[in-house]
Amino acid sequence: MARPALSAVAELLKPITWFPPMWAFSCGVVASGQPITANWFLVFLGVLLAGPLVCATSQAVNDWFDRHVDAINEPNRPIPSGRIPGRWGLYIAIGWTALSLLVATQLGPWGFGAAVLGLILAWAYSAPPVRLKQNGWWGNAACGISYEGLAWVTGAAVMAGGAMPASHSLALALLYSLGAHGIMTLNDFKAIEGDKKMGVGSLPVRLGVDGAARTACLVMAVPQIIVIGMLVQWGAVWHATAIGALLVAQGVLMVWFMKDPVKRALFYSGFGVPLFVSGMMVSAFALRATGGVA
Structure with a gap:
């Protein structure tokens, strides 16, 4: 069997998707209040594990089990196009899982446990019989927890010993x-045709394009409003103000996005999501400035 080119493997692992969990882990590091330079190797390993390893594994797993859907939606992807031949996609997913677990052993019980949970969610999201992505509510929740919450908590816990x-x-x-x-819902607008044919119940399929767009915007905005209120209560007024400004900018983009969600989802992801994750880091610095509050 022909081996895939390294360029095809890199495309399968999707480096552009590594940023959210790497960023969230870094937010946890900042929020911990612990000195970063004194723990630089832990930070390096954690960022490596969150992005190029666990997240990359999730991408390989997803592309392998979605190869039939991708043949409809995105036939030029590495597996349906044949650039990742045979069962190489599955072998890469398994190999990257093992490598992730190996590296995770260097981050102590918290780091290893978080890696195990993240990998379980990665496989459960895509692989039958669980295949959480068949239901947009559950699948997106698994991604949100793994990419943001789990990475944040892991960063904070690892830094705190x-x-x-x-x-x-x-x-x-x-x-x-x-x-x-x-944010996860934004990724589903490009795959509506294939999802419908293959029975994948993404939110655009379940709620319709307009309903999914409104839901995505609401789900992104409400938690940030709560964060702003919490920061004000904790005395981090300037940090709350900064997140409020970021949310206003997102609101302008949301109004524009909802007028044509299918065509504008990619643009919104490129410009609106960075505003969202910038607020994450601002809130992390708020905790650091207030000594963690509790």
């Missing part, structure tokens, strides 16, 4: 996980 993060840090991680559910 395995101690449970403060309750306020956990609350922020949960809220941004909920918001990420809406």
Whole structure:
């Protein structure tokens, strides 16, 4: 069997998708209040695990089990196009899973446990018989928890020597996980045709294009409003103001996006999502500035 080119493997692992969990892990690191330079190797390993390993594994797993859907929606992807031949897609997914677990052993019980949970969610999202992505509500929730909340909590816990993060840090991680559910919905607008044919119940399929767009925007906005209120209560007024400004900018883009969700989802992902994740880091610095609050 011909081996795939390295360029095709890199495309399968989708480096562009690694940023959210790497960023969320970094937010947890900042929120922990621990000195970063003194723990630079832990930070490096955690970022490596969150993005190029666990997230990359999830991409390979998803592309393997979605190869029939991708043949309709995106036939030029590595597996349906034949650039990843035979069962190489599955072998890469399994190999990257093992490599992720190996690296995770260097991050202590919290890091290893988080990696195991993240990998379980990655396989459960795409692989039958569970295949969470068959239901857009459950599938997007699994992605949001894995990409944002789990990565944040892991970063905070690893920096604290395995101690449970403060309750306020956990609350922020949960809220941004909920918001990420809406971000995941944005990715589904490009795959409506194939999802319908293959019985994948994404939110655009279940709720219709307009209903899914409104839901995605609402799910992204409400957690941020709650975060703003929490930061004000904690005395981090300037941080709350900054997140409010970011949310206003998102609101302008949301109004524009909802006028033509299918055509504008990609643009919104490129410009609106960075505003959302910028607020995550602002909230992490708010916790650091207030000593973690609790």
